[in-house]
Amino acid sequence: MGRSFQATRALCLLATALFCCFATGAHAQSSILINELDADTPGTDSAEFVELSDGGAGNTPLDGLVLVFYNGSNDESYAAFDLDGAVTSDNGYYLLGNAGVAGVTTTFGGNGLQNGQDAIALYVGDADDFPSGTAVTTDNLVDAVVYGTSDSDDPELAVLLAEGAPQLDEAANGDKDNESLQRMPDGSGTGRDTATFMAAPATPNAENGSGGGFGTPGDDDGMPDDAVTGLRIYDIQGAAHVSPQAGNAVAGVPGVVTAVTGNSFYFQDPAGDGDDATSDAVLVFTGGTPTRFDGSPVAVGDVVEVAGTVTEFYPGGDETNLPTTEIVTGGDGSTRLIADPGAVFDATEITPVTIGQGGRPAPNAIIDNDTDGNVTEDADTVFDPAEDGLDFYESLEAMRVRVAQGMAVGPTSDFGEIFLVPDAGANATGINARGGITLVERGEGVDYNPERIQIDDTLLDDAMPAVNTGALFSEVVGVLGYGFGNFEILPDTLVEPQPSALSRSDIGLLARGDTLSVAGYNVENLDPNDDDGDTDVADGKFEAIATQIVQRLGAPDIVALQEVQDNDGSAGSAIPEGGSAADLVVDGDETLARLADAIVDAGGPRYDYAEVAPEALADGGQPGGNIRVAYLYDASRVILVEGSNGAGDATTATAVSADADGRLAITLNPGRVAPTDPAFDNSRKSVAALFAFRGQRVLLVNNHFSSKGGSSPLFGTLQPYVNGSEDERVAQAAVVNAFVDDALAAVPEARIGLVGDFNEFGFLPPLKTLIGADDGAPVVADLLDTLDATARYTYVFEGNSQALDHFFVSPALAAAARVQVAHVNAEFADQVSDHDPIVARFDLSTGDAGDAGYTADDDSDGGSGGCTLGNGRDASLVLLLCAAIVTLGWRRRRRVPATDAF
Numbered sequence: 001m002g003r004s005f006q007a008t009r010a011l012c013l014l015a016t017a018l019f020c021c022f023a024t025g026a027h028a029q030s031s032i033l034i035n036e037l038d039a040d041t042p043g044t045d046s047a048e049f050v051e052l053s054d055g056g057a058g059n060t061p062l063d064g065l066v067l068v069f070y071n072g073s074n075d076e077s078y079a080a081f082d083l084d085g086a087v088t089s090d091n092g093y094y095l096l097g098n099a100g101v102a103g104v105t106t107t108f109g110g111n112g113l114q115n116g117q118d119a120i121a122l123y124v125g126d127a128d129d130f131p132s133g134t135a136v137t138t139d140n141l142v143d144a145v146v147y148g149t150s151d152s153d154d155p156e157l158a159v160l161l162a163e164g165a166p167q168l169d170e171a172a173n174g175d176k177d178n179e180s181l182q183r184m185p186d187g188s189g190t191g192r193d194t195a196t197f198m199a200a201p202a203t204p205n206a207e208n209g210s211g212g213g214f215g216t217p218g219d220d221d222g223m224p225d226d227a228v229t230g231l232r233i234y235d236i237q238g239a240a241h242v243s244p245q246a247g248n249a250v251a252g253v254p255g256v257v258t259a260v261t262g263n264s265f266y267f268q269d270p271a272g273d274g275d276d277a278t279s280d281a282v283l284v285f286t287g288g289t290p291t292r293f294d295g296s297p298v299a300v301g302d303v304v305e306v307a308g309t310v311t312e313f314y315p316g317g318d319e320t321n322l323p324t325t326e327i328v329t330g331g332d333g334s335t336r337l338i339a340d341p342g343a344v345f346d347a348t349e350i351t352p353v354t355i356g357q358g359g360r361p362a363p364n365a366i367i368d369n370d371t372d373g374n375v376t377e378d379a380d381t382v383f384d385p386a387e388d389g390l391d392f393y394e395s396l397e398a399m400r401v402r403v404a405q406g407m408a409v410g411p412t413s414d415f416g417e418i419f420l421v422p423d424a425g426a427n428a429t430g431i432n433a434r435g436g437i438t439l440v441e442r443g444e445g446v447d448y449n450p451e452r453i454q455i456d457d458t459l460l461d462d463a464m465p466a467v468n469t470g471a472l473f474s475e476v477v478g479v480l481g482y483g484f485g486n487f488e489i490l491p492d493t494l495v496e497p498q499p500s501a502l503s504r505s506d507i508g509l510l511a512r513g514d515t516l517s518v519a520g521y522n523v524e525n526l527d528p529n530d531d532d533g534d535t536d537v538a539d540g541k542f543e544a545i546a547t548q549i550v551q552r553l554g555a556p557d558i559v560a561l562q563e564v565q566d567n568d569g570s571a572g573s574a575i576p577e578g579g580s581a582a583d584l585v586v587d588g589d590e591t592l593a594r595l596a597d598a599i600v601d602a603g604g605p606r607y608d609y610a611e612v613a614p615e616a617l618a619d620g621g622q623p624g625g626n627i628r629v630a631y632l633y634d635a636s637r638v639i640l641v642e643g644s645n646g647a648g649d650a651t652t653a654t655a656v657s658a659d660a661d662g663r664l665a666i667t668l669n670p671g672r673v674a675p676t677d678p679a680f681d682n683s684r685k686s687v688a689a690l691f692a693f694r695g696q697r698v699l700l701v702n703n704h705f706s707s708k709g710g711s712s713p714l715f716g717t718l719q720p721y722v723n724g725s726e727d728e729r730v731a732q733a734a735v736v737n738a739f740v741d742d743a744l745a746a747v748p749e750a751r752i753g754l755v756g757d758f759n760e761f762g763f764l765p766p767l768k769t770l771i772g773a774d775d776g777a778p779v780v781a782d783l784l785d786t787l788d789a790t791a792r793y794t795y796v797f798e799g800n801s802q803a804l805d806h807f808f809v810s811p812a813l814a815a816a817a818r819v820q821v822a823h824v825n826a827e828f829a830d831q832v833s834d835h836d837p838i839v840a841r842f843d844l845s846t847g848d849a850g851d852a853g854y855t856a857d858d859d860s861d862g863g864s865g866g867c868t869l870g871n872g873r874d875a876s877l878v879l880l881l882c883a884a885i886v887t888l889g890w891r892r893r894r895r896v897p898a899t900d901a902f
Contacts, residue, residue, distance in 0.1 A: 031055060032062065033187060034122055034143045035093070038180035038202045039115035040170050048113040049097025049104060049180075049204050050120055054088045055187040062086040062094060065122060065142070068130045072117030072148070075156040077134040081106055082127035092187075093205050103205035115170070117154040119146040122191075136160060143191040149176050153317075162192040166316045172199040173247075173311070182208040184287035184328075188263070196263060196287050198328065227251035227307055233269045236310055236325065239277040239383050241394055241717070242376050243310050243325045250327065251307035254344050255281070257300050258400050259459055259479045259492060264326075265290045265298050266398050266479045267306065270348050276360065277385055281398035281479070284308070284335070285326045293336040300492075303341040303348050307334045312376075315483050320712035320722070322390075323376060324482050325397065352402035352477050355453065356422030359402070363389045364429050364451040365442070371719040389450020390715055393487040396480045401489060406473040408500065409437045409452060410796040411829040416457035416464040417488070419799025424472060427451060432790035434502060434823060435470035436801040440789045441763040448714050452799040454488040456481070469796070469827035470500035485713025486798060505823040507839045510554035514845035516638070516693045517556035518700065519549070520755040520805055521837035525622055526561075527569030528594045532624075534569070537594075544832040546598035552822050553839050555604040558691065559632040560702040562684070562757045564588050564611065565625040573617075573624025581616035586626045586650075588613065596632065607632040610640060610670045612687050615650045620682045620706070629687050629702040629756060631670065639692040643669030651675055654688050656699070656743040664697050664747045666690040673701060673739045679731035686736055686756075696751065696844050698813070699743055701736060703756035705729045705766065714798075729759065729766035737770050740779050744810065751842075754780060754808040757835065762792070762803060771808060780808040783819035783840055794836040796826040807840045816843040 035053035039045075050067065054060040062083035069079040081096055086105065088094045096106040097113075113120075119136075121144040123129070136156060144160035147168040158167065170176045180202035183189055189196040200208070227249040236253065238244040255267035258281065268281035284290070284306055290298035298304070312323035329335060341348050355362055368375065368390040370382040375390065385395040406420035421428040421437060428451045430438045437449050455476055457464040465471075478491035510517050523545055530537050549559060566572070567590040576583050592609035600606055611630040621627030633640060645667045648654055654671025656664060670689040674680070684704035691698050710724030736754060743750050760766045762782050765774070772779045784792045784803055793801035809817055819840045825831040 031191070032060070032065065032088075032122065032142065033183070033189075033191060034120060034145050035187060036180050036182040036203065036208060037113070037120060037145060037147065038097075038170075038204070039113045039118070039147065040149050040176045042177045044110055045113070045115070046098050046100050046110040047202075048108075048110070049095055049101045049202075050113070051182075051204055052088070052094040052096075052122070053183075053187050054092045056092040058088060058090045058092045060088045060092070062088070064124055066125045066127050066130060067096060068121045068123060068134075069113065070119040070121065070136060070157060070160075071114050072119065072151075072154045072157055075136050075154070076132070077130045078114070078132055079108065079112065080127040080130035080134075081108075084126075089205065091205070095205055097204070101204050115147075115149050115176075117146075117148045117151045117157065117167075119144060119154075119157045119160055121145075121160055141192065145181065145194055145197070147181055160192065161194060162190075165192060165194045168194055168197050168199075169317045170199055172314070172317065175199075178202070180204075184208055188288040198287070232273070233267070233282050234273040234275070234278040234280050236282055236327070237279040237397065239275070239395070241322060241383075241391075242312055245310040246312050246325075247310065249307075249309050252305045253307070253327065254303070254305045254338060256345075256348050256350055257298055257302040257304060258350055259490060260290055260298055260300060261458060262289065263287055266481075267304065268350050268399055270345050270350055277383065277391075277395050279395055279397045279399055281400070283324060283326045283398050283481070285311075285313070285328045286335075287328075290335065293334075298335060303338045303345070304335050305338055315485075320716045320718055321485055322394070322482055322713075322715060322717055350400050352400040353396060354402045354404065355396075356404060356427060358404075360392075360396075361427050362392050362422070362451045362453070363387055364427055364449070365447050366445075367448050367450045367714055367721075368719040369445075373719070374717045375719055376717050390719070392450070393453075393480065393482075393715070397482065397487075399480055401478070401480050403453065403476045403489065404474070406453075406455070406476050407435065408467050408469055408471040408473075408497070409435070409801070410799040411468050411827060411831070412464055412466045415484075417454050418464060418467060418471075419452045419454050420473065420476065421451050421799075422453070430790055432793070432801060433788075434505075434827060435500070436793070436796060436827060437799065438790040438793050438801040439761060439803075446761070446763060449800055450715075454486045454799070455494075456483065456488040456490055459490045459492040460494060465494070465497060466829040467497055468500040468502050468829055470502045472498040472500075474498070482715075486715055502827060504552065504828070505821075506552040507554045507820050507822055510556065510839075511841065512637075514694060514843060516558075516698065516842045516844055517554065517839060518558045518560065518698075518753060518755065518807075518842070519553050519556040519837050519839045520560045520562070520702075520757075520807060521545075521549070521553075522562040522704070522757045522805060522833060522835035523564065523595075524833040524835065525563050525565055525570075525625060525627070526591060526595070527565035527588075527625065528567060528590050529569040529571055532569030532571035536569075541832050542594050542598040543602070546595060546602040546604065548822070548824050548832070548837070549599055550602040550604035552824050553837060555599070555634070556839055557634050557637045557693070558700065559607070560700060560755045561630045561632065562702070562704040563621070564591055564628055564630045565622070566613070566628075567591060568624075570622040570625040572626075581618075584616040584624070584626075586613045586616050587611075588626075588628060588630060592630055592632070599632075605634045605636065608635045608640070609633075610689060612648045612670055612672050612685075613650060614685065618650075618682065619684050621684065627684055627704075629684060629704050631687075631689055631700075631702060633691065637693065641666065641669055641690040641692050641697065643667055643671060643690075648672050648687070650685075656688075656739070656746055658746040662747065664690065664699055664743060664750045666699070674735045677731075677735050679728065679735050683728065683732070686732070686739075688739070694844060698751045698753065698842075701739065701752070701754045701756075703732075703736065703754060703758060705732050705756075705758045705760065707759050723764065726760075726764070726766060730769050733758075733766045733770035737772055737779065740810070741772075744779060749812045750810060751812045751844075752780065752810040753813060753840070755806070755838070755840075757805050759804050762806060767806070780810050781814055783807045783809060783814075783817055784821075784838075786817075786819060787821075791821070794821055794826065794838060795834065801826075805835055805838055807838050809840070813842055817841070 041047040272280035648668035648671030654668035
């Protein structure tokens with residue numbers, strides 16, 4: 001919830017600026033907003049309309065404005081209405097719609113307003129500026145609404161909205177034919193912010209919220225005519241995720257106000273019903289600044305009674321989120337002070353429920369094990385707060401709660417959120433040696449750590465403190481809300497935490513000689529163009545990563561990088577007019593060269609680099625960034641073996657075989673692994689590279705599998721949760737597994753490593769497929785499995801330490817391997833990447849006969865050069881001679897592409 005309120009504060013400034021821009025000619029217009037729209041009406045859609053509002057000022061000219069309709073099927077305009085000469089009504093409304101809608105001034109035909117993933121937008125301009133087929137633009141944009149009817153979000157239309165503003169759903173209450181989308185109350189919110197919109201009975205040319213359900217009867221007492229009375233808050237909450245009163249109007253519900261936001265307040269029954277399964281508090285949504293019947297603002301400590309309609313609100317309109325039970329109020333009469341609180345409650349003090357020792361400990365192993373489907377719909381689900389974390393927090397929804405000795409199990413997020421475990425982790429399972437909490441497979445299940453609880457800055461005057469994993473909050477007290485897939489405590493004050501003593505780890509001094517070292521590192525959209533929306537150069541990101549590689553990772557012989565962007569970053573996301581995707585930048589040589597230079601400046605070796613540039617806009621990731629995997633390698637230590645067909649390209653698959661001497665060979669080096677296989681459609685392609693080290697060949701495959709985008713929340717309606725894009729990762733894993741099979745069929749003792757960001761946990765199907773466990777024939781093993789279960793992590797997400805990055809090896813490498821994770825980023829608020837790198841070391845002191853030709857660092861005594869020096873006065877001459885031989889030999893044998901692309 002903190003995100004939306006921060007965005008609202010920023011939008012206030014934007015609204016002020018827009019007001020100043022509204023003046024056209026002699027008119028100084030009031031702020032005009034889209035106030036209501038009804039796109040889906042009964043039958044043939046003959047009652048559609050769009051209502052504009054001037055906030056009640058009345059008789060406001062609309063000269064200089066144009067209303068534009070966008071179709072989500074192609075994200076282009078299909079209608080535009082010039083508002084020159086138009087004037088709002090006495091009540092401040094202006095209506096465009098079908099002829100049958102009362103009060104329409106500008107008419108359009110039936111079915112004239114699309115009702116899929118679509119949008120309407122209000123601009124300063126003329127209809128001539130928006131002929132049919134005009135692409136979505138934010139130039140001169142005043143207000144916009146993106147909407148649908150149970151449709152998925154349209155990211156292209158979302159640019160019309162303020163950051164964090166949701167796409168609206170006219171079918172949110174299951175009554176799309178009879179309800180419209182409307183600001184609640186009239187004119188609330190600011191331009192491009194849809195946060196105050198609700199689905200409710202349509203009210204063209206009338207006050208929003210007056211169409212029934214939570215309107216006001218003739219006596220103007222603020223109470224719905226059909227309200228159920230005599231209920232307490234716990235009756236409304238019930239022992240379930242959906243209120244037994246959902247959809248009903250209620251009145252006279254008593255409680256004490258515990259927290260107030262900009263458009264809602266929490267209130268709680270101080271007596272409660274004594275049942276741990278039913279919450280004693282609820283959120284009241286007012287749509288604007290919460291006020292009482294007497295016009296005074298609602299304040300913490302007020303003892304009030306509330307009238308309104310009980311609804312289940314899905315944050316962001318996403319029904320994979322758990323719904324929040326709310327009472328949605330109508331007019332000012334819906335909240336009133338109770339004249340004699342003593343007649344209702346014996347006492348009005350609210351005592352927070354302690355989550356943890358001395359109170360109610362949260363379940364520490366199971367989020368939900370009673371549902372196979374949707375917890376709001378499954379008739380067979382069991383509501384079990386004692387065992388299921390999902391039900392435990394629901395039973396405390398909106399109540400005032402307390403956590404003592406809250407230990408941060410992850411850093412402060414960019415949205416001002418921190419995940420804690422109570423009692424410094426005393427009741428937590430999976431606490432790791434560095435103070436985080438790790439996802440661990442236990443028996444036939446996975447412990448997703450339901451004891452984690454998020455704290456959010458929604459109610460704080462100041463920003464959330466920036467903390468690292470291990471910081472300790474002596475006490476956190478606030479109301480329990482829900483937002484963005486997680487239950488969260490919303491404190492109104494926060495004691496300064498005890499800082500974490502955690503320091504960044506390092507690998508230590510790397511052995512050289514016969515020990516080959518290989519790192520995997522996701523460098524998070526690295527590019528050298530500061531004009532693409534991020535400033536990696538100005539922020540010193542290249543230098544910071546270089547310093548980590550040298551000082552924390554020990555300058556490994558090979559570094560397999562993920563999330564390397566092209567030379568202009570995400571700036572090149574649009575195809576030039578009259579051009580094609582072939583005109584866009586795809587090479588990443590400048591990105592890699594800048595990083596290689598920074599490593600030298602940090603005291604490291606001069607790395608060569610290798611990449612296979614992708615096709616433009618074909619590999620997913622940030623639009624225009626043309627993300628790819630790449631290699632850095634120390635040419636004084638390893639050789640990139642010549643591919644029989646040279647270097648690879650974006651669409652040609654590399655293949656492995658045995659050469660005439662029985663050694664592993666590769667057709668394209670580096671080369672992509674089955675890049676045209678459908679498994680890799682719109683996703684990063686795996687790239688193989690064959691290296692020679694001290695007479696032995698090592699095949700690496702650098703991977704970045706499809707992200708977990710589309711996953712449902714762990715604390716969501718769908719249980720078990722949906723692991724987004726799992727099928728894609730299974731298919732990608734099968735392709736890479738087949739490539740390994742081919743290599744081992746050619747050379748059974750081949751040394752193979754699979755490294756990278758696999759976006760998956762080792763105990764789930766994609767990586768079971770990768771190693772071959774799904775068919776009973778494992779061909780590689782995960783080196784992370786050699787670590788303690790709680791130490792297997794490279795990433796922290798929502799407080800869970802987890803392994804998305806891995807290093808798999810064939811049997812010929814496994815026995816000689818040692819692996820470490822350098823915890824330099826994920827646990828810290830100031831991070832240069834969101835991933836921690838992995839470093840594997842392989843003792844290759846015994847193995848193959850020498851590789852044909854010169855092999856870098858082929859000395860037998862562990863020295864750093866390519867020659868062994870004698871003693872005596874000729875040593876300097878020998879040194880110069882050896883250096884010349886090494887240089888000439890390397891230049892003769894390594895492949896240097898004409899484009900210097902890697």
